[in-house]
Amino acid sequence: MFPKEIEVILARHLASCLAMPIFIIDEQGSLVFYNEPAELILGRRFEEAGEVNLDEWTKIITITDKAGGPIPHEERPLVYALNQRRPTFRQIWLTAFDNIPRFIAITTFPLIGQADRFLGAMAIFWEVDSSGQ
Numbered sequence: 001m002f003p004k005e006i007e008v009i010l011a012r013h014l015a016s017c018l019a020m021p022i023f024i025i026d027e028q029g030s031l032v033f034y035n036e037p038a039e040l041i042l043g044r045r046f047e048e049a050g051e052v053n054l055d056e057w058t059k060i061i062t063i064t065d066k067a068g069g070p071i072p073h074e075e076r077p078l079v080y081a082l083n084q085r086r087p088t089f090r091q092i093w094l095t096a097f098d099n100i101p102r103f104i105a106i107t108t109f110p111l112i113g114q115a116d117r118f119l120g121a122m123a124i125f126w127e128v129d130s131s132g133q
Contacts, residue, residue, distance in 0.1 A: 007113040008032065011122060024111075026120040029054030029082050041127060043098025054079075064093045066103075066130075081108035081121035091128065103130045 008026065012033045015022035021038035025031055031052040039045050042061070052060070058079070063071055071092065073079060080088050087109035095101045106125040113119045 005113060005117070005119050007111060007117075008119050011111060015122075021125050023078065023123040023125070024120065025054070025078055025082060025122075027082075027118055029079070029120075031057045032120070038125075041094070041102055041104065041125070042096040043100060044096070049097065061094060061096045063095075066091055066093070068093060077106050077108040078121050078123050081110050081123075085110040085112070085118060094125075102127050104128065 008024065011024055015024060015033060015035040018035065019037055021035065021041050023031070023034040023038055023042075031049075031054075034042060034046050034049075042049075058073065058076065063076060065071055074083060077088050077090050077092070080086070087107065089105070089107045091103065091105050093101050094104050094106075104125045105128050106123055108121055108123045110121050111119040
């Protein structure tokens with residue numbers, strides 16, 4: 001189901017026009033969109049994956065800290081932005097649909113619409129070498 005809030009529609013449109021990987025979740029934490037550059041890192045086209053609820057995508061996409069240790073669910077960058085409604089930045093190992101671990105830098109932030117309506121969260125991320133460069 002495609003979100004109807006204009007701000008999320010516009011965020012999705014913006015993401016589709018940008019060259020950096022972007023991932024968008026709604027206010028319940030369901031994945032509603034990721035763009036073509038994100039497909040290269042996640043290992044599957046969005047059209048193939050489709051919208052996925054929070055429990056499902058957090059099982060499909062595994063993340064660990066820089067040392068390879070587990071990150072508690074509530075400290076996952078997008079979950080943190082969703083629950084705390086605060087931005088965060090972190091460098092993590094991400095393994096998604098293609099089972100290839102990639103070291104990424106990720107910035108997440110809540111999506112707050114007009115009249116302070118909470119709409120979800122967005123992540124912008126990119127691959128870096130494991131030294132953080």
